[in-house]
Amino acid sequence: MDDGTAPAHPSRPVIEVEPLSDDVAILHLRGEHDLSTKPELSAALEVASERSRVFVDLSDCTFIDST
Numbered sequence: 001m002d003d004g005t006a007p008a009h010p011s012r013p014v015i016e017v018e019p020l021s022d023d024v025a026i027l028h029l030r031g032e033h034d035l036s037t038k039p040e041l042s043a044a045l046e047v048a049s050e051r052s053r054v055f056v057d058l059s060d061c062t063f064i065d066s067t
Helices: 035-048
Strands: 014-019 024-033 053-064
Touching: 014 035, 024 035
Parallel strands: 024 053
Antiparallel strands: 014 024
């Protein structure tokens, strides 16, 4: 049933790095990710890896290609 509200997940893929401290970052992936988002994901992982601990949050990732 469509109640006119926005979808729970974004229609386009979103990749965000959230720095929590000097040594911890969370990489959030939202929406659908496949080979087309590889450059953005690689860049985000490079930024996140400046910290010693990186957590990847896939809770809002609706699809991820295994290729």
